Amino acid sequence: MLDQIRDLYQEVVFDHNRNPRNFRVMEDATRKIEGFNPLCGDKITLYVKVNGGVIEDVSFQGSGCAISTASASLMTEIVKGQTEDEAQHLFDLFHRITTGKNDEAVNLEDIGKLAVLAGVRAYPARVKCATLAWHSLQAALKNEADTVSTE
């Protein structure tokens, strides 16, 4: 039983949950956005500094479950230094894998480190935990609203 659960809760997830990276307020952010999952009350504040189409810095604050915290932490690590288009493309792949849509067409290697979160596809109720940070980033990059909800 607990072997199966390790598919969802891999060591990397625990590590990022215990010690989230880029878990800080960013004073000079160009965009700040509140992400919210009304189903469970998870909250994230995402800070992004974009310069010339490149994500120079990204950080977050908030409270959530291990999946949402680890996902946010991993995301900040990975997209820092990427262009907006690269980050958007990565989210598209990640979203397809986690929601199980078209996932055969996506190679897990294409999403790099994010593959540790692929196990979430077996837990439909938890997909939103894994994608909250990404929805927030997308809204920040598109300069949409100041708050984003998974619903």
Add this chain to the structure above:
Amino acid sequence: MNKVSVSQTAMTQNPAHSAPNANNPKTGSSAAGYSIARIRENFPILRQTVQGKPLVYLDNAATTQKPRAVIDCIRRVYENDYSNVHRGVHTLSQRSTDLFEAARETVQKFLNARHSHEIVFVRGATEAINLVAQSFGRSVLKEGDEILITAMEHHSNIVPWQMLCEQTGARLKVAPIDLKGELLLDEFEKLLSPRTRLVSVVHMSNALGTINPVKAIIELAHGRDIPVLLDGAQAAPHRVVDVQDLDCDFYALSGHKLYGPTGIGVLYGKEKRLEAMPPYQGGGDMIRRVTFDKTEYNALPFKFEAGTPNIVDAIALGTAIDYLQAIGMDAIADHENRLLQYATERALEIPQLALVGTAERKGAILSFTLERIHPHDIGTILDHLGIAIRAGHHCAMPVMDFFGVPATARASFGLYNTFEEIDILVDGIRKVIEVFG
């Protein structure tokens, strides 16, 4: 036709569960005569495995499972008796009407209401509260008037009043609670003002388990001629509710939390209150005579039941109540109190666990948090062990804010839960802690 029993030998003693073991606090047991094995046989859904483990269903505050009597009732009525009510002259219509009105009388006796026409069928407790807000509230409240609730309400007893305040200019007042999750009755009394037009409080909190001192609340309010609505969605399945003894003006409950179907609930209202209120919705069944100039409304309770009602689910709710009463509400309350006491003792053996809601008078709800582990993660891992609990804000976000937690894990017990299931839960919580290291 509607007679049910907890199977033939329900109330006979089951040797496996007959000896209260007062000397060993680590072993809970049912009262002699509470035949838990027999009761569990009445619930087909409980026989399955989830994730390869026997299902341990501890999400009864969200909704309860249905006894075979209820499932069979729905099938039987649709197969034999079903038609529309209150209008046909044909046999099936008469049968359906008789069954539907018999269910109303069953609810009346269950709540000890004075009249069956004080029982209004609605979709659930939420609709019952909205009915009072929109009918009573909109006809009575003026700008500057006040509605008093408590800080432990479910969203369903907050939002309808906020909507009403927007419509009327009235103000919503909130009586505070303490860190045990108990209402501060002194503060509540201070908030009763000359402008208070209604008090609406939860009988038993879904997030904390707190049972409110509703008789004291009602006496304080009635001393100032203020009517009181009780949200009984959680309380009604777990204890005897006597609306005449309580003297509440309104009582709201949901069928699906009462081992009955979804989509059916009850608003009890005192006759004089309901008589004075305008209809909630317009349509068929709620009228006596319609012309294009004027419509004369039907008598109680039909004035509040516009359109074809949820006939079969109302009948099945009556069957659920018959089932509960065959066991006995006092016996159910006693069993659940023992479960709660045992679960509380066992939970407190876990040093990383903190209870949220420790009122002196509590229903069988164990809300808790674990150090550094989010309730969602607790819920997912427990599910892998076949244990169904709720993780989240329990539609009571202000309660979560008050306790400074984003969410809690909640195990809530029902009449079919066992002490062994509590042991499985406690072992499961230990495994969660182990997995998270």
